[in-house]
Amino acid sequence: MNAFPDGENAANESKIAELAKAIEEYEDRLVPMPMPLVIKKPETLPDVIELKMFEQQMKRKDMANLLGITDTRLSEVMHGKRKINMELAKRLYKTLGVDPKFILEKA
Numbered sequence: 389m390n391a392f393p394d395g396e397n398a399a400n401e402s403k404i405a406e407l408a409k410a411i412e413e414y415e416d417r418l419v420p421m422p423m424p425l426v427i428k429k430p431e432t433l434p435d436v437i438e439l440k441m442f443e444q445q446m447k448r449k450d451m452a453n454l455l456g457i458t459d460t461r462l463s464e465v466m467h468g469k470r471k472i473n474m475e476l477a478k479r480l481y482k483t484l485g486v487d488p489k490f491i492l493e494k495a
Contacts (some may be wrong), residue, residue, distance in 0.1 A: 395400070396425065432494055433465070433480070433490075433491065434465065434466045436480075436484075436490070437451065437462075437480075437484075438466070440484045448462055448466070450465065454483055455480070457476065467470075471495065472495050477495060
């Protein structure tokens with residue numbers, strides 16, 4: 389509102405307030421405010437792998453290749469049908485930077 393010369397602020401003040409109110413009412417009725425993106429803290433190794441896939445915009449097949457395992461094996465790990473072995477634990481640490489303490493606690 390201070391963009392106008394001194395005499396024009398008073399004349400435009402009521403118009404600006406009226407427009408601001410109209411915009412606010414319009415947004416309340418028609419434009420939903422976006423919800424903030426909330427990323428939960430990973431609680432399991434599959435959660436960590438899924439988060440890393442999201443961060444790096446990778447598909448499961450790409451993540452399997454990065455970890456040096458088959459897509460089937462990664463799928464089994466992700467669905468809890470197979471536990472990780474020491475070699476995969478090392479790859480999670482070296483390749484993805486997963487905290488070794490977290491790996492040991494969740495394996």
